Amino acid sequence: MRKDLVVVGASAGGVEALRQLVAALPRDLPAAVVVVLHMPAGGSSALPAILARSGPLPTATAQDGADLRNAHVYVARPDHHVVVQDGVLRLSRGPTENGHRPAINTLFRSAALARGSSVIGVILSGALDDGTAGMAAIKSRGGLAVVQDPADAIYPGMPESVLQHVEVDHVLPVVRIGPLLARLAGQHADAIAPEPASDTLLTEVAVSQDDSGAAYGDIPRIGSPTNFTCPDCSGSLVEIPGEGVQYRCLVGHAWTADALMDAYGGTLERAMWTALRTLDEKASLAHRMVGVSRGAGRELVAERYVRQEEEALAAADVLRKYLLRGGVREETGA
Structure with missing residues (x-):
């Protein structure tokens, strides 16, 4: 098994960071790249066209059922989570995370569950802390964690949060992340099998998928009840243990404390x-x-x-x- 899947998350200030990252990727990159940028639910995104002009790799909006091909960039579409499932990309309109769909944590968790140590996670500029829980899942399954240096990020919140809660492998300016990925991609992944996926990871990945409504009833089992309510639906929130404080309501909306x-x-x-x-x-x-x-x-x-x-x-x-x-x-x- 080789490191052949790069998942990238960005938010505020992320477009410029993504442009610099893809500009430095080689056209024969031995890995697929999947990108989530927080964006409004309505309308279309110009990000695939922007990234296609910025670097040598073919770039397109993620399609449901698309095979993951090396040396290709796939960008999440507005109002849809993108998840890795059974070796392909799936689109989902599952519950929002931190008010976002697409959400970074959703992609990262699904990649960690599906591909284990073959995954490289990358967090770029953004506010608050989406991506921290997902990066923790990647590390728990033997993957690598790469973070933009907060001093180099327009909005350092997301990189700082990952650094506070996750044992990161590489921290560097965005102009150096592309060359780093070019060196890491295609390397042999750790042959040692990671610990079995936790019940929490299995449940949270299931909840993020459209066809998994039955998993919603499992949410109270993986956390503790609280007196807080969900801003999206006013339902009761369950506190879920992990890297940083996380909450989910009974229908699946997820929130970090920030x-x-x-x-x-x-x-x-x-x-x-x-x-x-x-x-x-x-x-x-x-x-x-x-x-x-x-x-x-x-x-x-x-x-x-x-x-x-x-x-x-x-x-x-x-x-x-x-x-x-x-x-x-x-x-x-x-």
Whole structure:
């Protein structure tokens, strides 16, 4: 068995890093390359065309059932996970991870399970920590871990997270990653069989695939219940042990602690803007009713509306100042 599968994950700042990486790959690379870049669900992606112009390897959007061919680059499509299964690529609209589909962890876990020590994982520029759990799975199955030097990344969050939680084999600037992969690809993989795949890895890979709905019921078995709720569906979250804290709800949406904190910050901010709008509307209605009540000679009622208007305006002023200075994002670290 040889090291013949390279899986690459990137997010914010990742397009330029990917361009530099593929530019340095040789046209006879003895490995297939599969790329996940976080992207919006709607529309199409120009990334395959960008990478095709950047380097010598044929590059295309991943297709369901496509064989993995050496010296080819496959790019995940919007709103679909790409997974390695039975020696081919599969597309899935399984549950999102950290709010993303495609997600890096989903690809990395499936590659680790399917191909073991023949896998080389690469994490490039990106915020938060998607890819850490997936890279841990690759290492647990005998694969190699390569990380862009955080000092070289436009957004160092993802590389830093992997370095904090996983025993990484290579850390270097992105311009040196392509030549490194050219040297590593095709080398003999470790002949020693890795430990059997954990129940957690088997379950999480199954959950990421469309045809595995039965696995959803297994999620409570691989973790511990919490009082937290899923930002995507409001279901209860189960805490799953591993490299870094991870959570899944009972229908499969997955979150790391950092991504969950960021999502909670966004939910809280939306709720506070809704509250601000409600306070403004309450003050406006109270002001109108002051005039109506005084016009009808009901001065006591008018005074009650005056107090309600003043209270609503005061509360709205506090909330508006807090939101406009970015209070929610500062306190959640988002």
